[in-house]
Amino acid sequence: MSTTAQIGVTGLAVMGRNLARNFARNGYTVALHNRTASRTHDLVAEFGEEGIFVPTEAAKDFVAALERPRRLVIMVKAGEPTDAVIQEFAPLLEPGDMIIDGGNAHFADTRRRERELREQGIHFVGTGISGGEEGALHGPSIMPGGSAESYESLGPMLEKISAKAKDGAPCVTHVGPDGAGHFVKMVHNGIEYADMQLIGEAYQLLRDVAGYSPGQIAEIFRTWNTGRLDSYLIEITAQVLSHVDAASGEPFVDVVVDQAEQKGTGRWTVQIALDLGVPVSGIAEAVFARSLSGHAALRAASRDLAGPKAAPLSESEAAAFADRVEQALYASKIVSYTQGFHEIAAGSEEYGWDIDLGAIAAIWRDGCIIRAAFLDRIRAAYDTRPDLPSLLSDETFAREIAAAQDDWREVLVAATRQGVPAPGFAAALAYYDALRAERLPAALTQAQRDFFGAHTYRRVDREGTFHTLWGGDRSEVEA
Ligand SMILES: NC(=O)c1ccc[n+]([C@@H]2O[C@H](COP(=O)([O-])OP(=O)(O)OC[C@H]3O[C@@H](n4cnc5c(N)ncnc54)[C@H](OP(=O)(O)O)[C@@H]3O)[C@@H](O)[C@H]2O)c1
Numbered sequence: 001m002s003t004t005a006q007i008g009v010t011g012l013a014v015m016g017r018n019l020a021r022n023f024a025r026n027g028y029t030v031a032l033h034n035r036t037a038s039r040t041h042d043l044v045a046e047f048g049e050e051g052i053f054v055p056t057e058a059a060k061d062f063v064a065a066l067e068r069p070r071r072l073v074i075m076v077k078a079g080e081p082t083d084a085v086i087q088e089f090a091p092l093l094e095p096g097d098m099i100i101d102g103g104n105a106h107f108a109d110t111r112r113r114e115r116e117l118r119e120q121g122i123h124f125v126g127t128g129i130s131g132g133e134e135g136a137l138h139g140p141s142i143m144p145g146g147s148a149e150s151y152e153s154l155g156p157m158l159e160k161i162s163a164k165a166k167d168g169a170p171c172v173t174h175v176g177p178d179g180a181g182h183f184v185k186m187v188h189n190g191i192e193y194a195d196m197q198l199i200g201e202a203y204q205l206l207r208d209v210a211g212y213s214p215g216q217i218a219e220i221f222r223t224w225n226t227g228r229l230d231s232y233l234i235e236i237t238a239q240v241l242s243h244v245d246a247a248s249g250e251p252f253v254d255v256v257v258d259q260a261e262q263k264g265t266g267r268w269t270v271q272i273a274l275d276l277g278v279p280v281s282g283i284a285e286a287v288f289a290r291s292l293s294g295h296a297a298l299r300a301a302s303r304d305l306a307g308p309k310a311a312p313l314s315e316s317e318a319a320a321f322a323d324r325v326e327q328a329l330y331a332s333k334i335v336s337y338t339q340g341f342h343e344i345a346a347g348s349e350e351y352g353w354d355i356d357l358g359a360i361a362a363i364w365r366d367g368c369i370i371r372a373a374f375l376d377r378i379r380a381a382y383d384t385r386p387d388l389p390s391l392l393s394d395e396t397f398a399r400e401i402a403a404a405q406d407d408w409r410e411v412l413v414a415a416t417r418q419g420v421p422a423p424g425f426a427a428a429l430a431y432y433d434a435l436r437a438e439r440l441p442a443a444l445t446q447a448q449r450d451f452f453g454a455h456t457y458r459r460v461d462r463e464g465t466f467h468t469l470w471g472g473d474r475s476e477v478e479a
Pocket residue numbers: 010011012013014015016034035036039075076077078080081082084085102103104105129130131132133
């Protein structure tokens with residue numbers, strides 16, 4: 001076997017196969033491997049013309065086909081399969097070689113794997129990849145972690161196969177050491193959950209409050225996609241809503257069961273945010289909304305609960321309402337990204353990753369599921385002020401929210417009055433109002449805690465920690 005391949009991919013299901021083709025189409029010689037050898041041979045049979053592939057069956061042949069230092073990409077089912085594949089290949093590798101895990105791994109697993117492999121001198125590069133199977137083939141957004149040294153060797157290759165933003169910049173950057181890449185991919189997916197939930201709420205309000213049909217709502221989304229909401233998710237929403245089911249002749253959205261899945265990265269984003277103490281309420285509401293939708297029996301048992309049944313709005317009222325929903329959606333979206341970037345900043349601080357938030361916004365501008373014109377502006381906000389405490393502190397976003405807030409509130413009033421759930425819009429507005437509040441009821445919470453558990457409190461007017469003798473004469477003592 002000649003040692004010619006610049007990169008190898010093991011795990012040739014939809015993602016691995018398309019990633020391998022992407023490398024080959026960009027001129028790299030790609031070694032191929034899969035547990036079940038037929039996938040390897042199928043790829044070569046179907047797409048062998050696209051570039052130079054080196055198909056292998058045995059692990060040792062796969063490793064032998066790679067030039068040194070070896071670059072070995074794992075694209076298998078995340079979790080135990082990733083560990084199984086590492087155990088199979090690591091003993092065959094040498095110091096300086098790189099294992100790139102492109103699966104959706106939990107960043108804590110990535111940190112563990114990186115630590116273990118570092119002892120053998122192997123670079124483990126946990127890499128977030130977003131864009132689904134189309135992205136893997138034509139250019140995904142890529143979020144590699146791992147050592148800076150590994151990025152020197154890998155970076156140029158990843159830049160070549162990645163999506164390119166409108167200004168030509170590749171949608172890849174060295175996110176930070178060990179698990180930083182998978183952490184950022186996790187938050188990307190959390191934001192994706194929130195984006196989808198907010199779009200879903202906008203759709204339902206336009207349908208149930210304004211009285212529009214799915215086809216009419218598709219047109220509204222199409223218009224929105226020419227403005228500041230311009231994004232992949234808005235674009236596909238218009239396409240989905242205008243699709244008519246061939247079998248029934250009904251709008252496609254009406255024949256799909258309304259129970260969504262919530263697993264993996266969206267849930268992890270919320271779990272980790274709880275550990276880090278970061279309020280990602282918009283993402284959490286999105287995860288909970290999916291989980292509520294899946295409780296079919298509970299929903300069936302609750303269907304007769306009392307609630308308003310409102311008449312649809314008049315044509316002119318509906319058009320005005322649609323404009324308001326656009327404002328509410330945009331403002332809520334700013335809040336979701338504010339929360340997501342806060343979580344990245346907190347993770348970066350906790351694990352010492354030194355993540356450049358502007359660079360993250362830049363690599364999400366194309367290739368990934370949340371790609372949007374809006375991300376250019378987030379990047380600009382962090383470029384102008386890298387120490388921005390929150391996106392809401394950026395003058396432009398603050399001004400836009402100020403302009404949107406009346407409509408945002410009105411939309412929530414209408415939703416509440418007419419009994420249409422809008423937990424994402426509501427959570428976003430509550431977050432915004434909580435941040436701007438002069439005083440929060442946390443003062444009362446602290447007083448209660450001191451009452452029942454002597455948990456103590458601090459005062460606004462002098463330094464120190466205090467406890468009130470609630471069971472006695474209610475005098476205050478220094479704790
Ligand atoms: N699908 C997406 O849109 C998307 C987007 C971003 C990231 N990802 C991530 O990319 C990775 C690959 O995704 P996918 O959808 O292409 O494939 P997948 O369905 O998650 O996994 C199938 C692949 O894993 C291999 N595999 C499973 N268990 C194994 C084991 N114990 N040992 C060795 N190989 C094993 C399979 O080999 P056999 O052929 O032998 O069964 C097959 O190649 C996953 O981690 C996924 O989360 C997916």
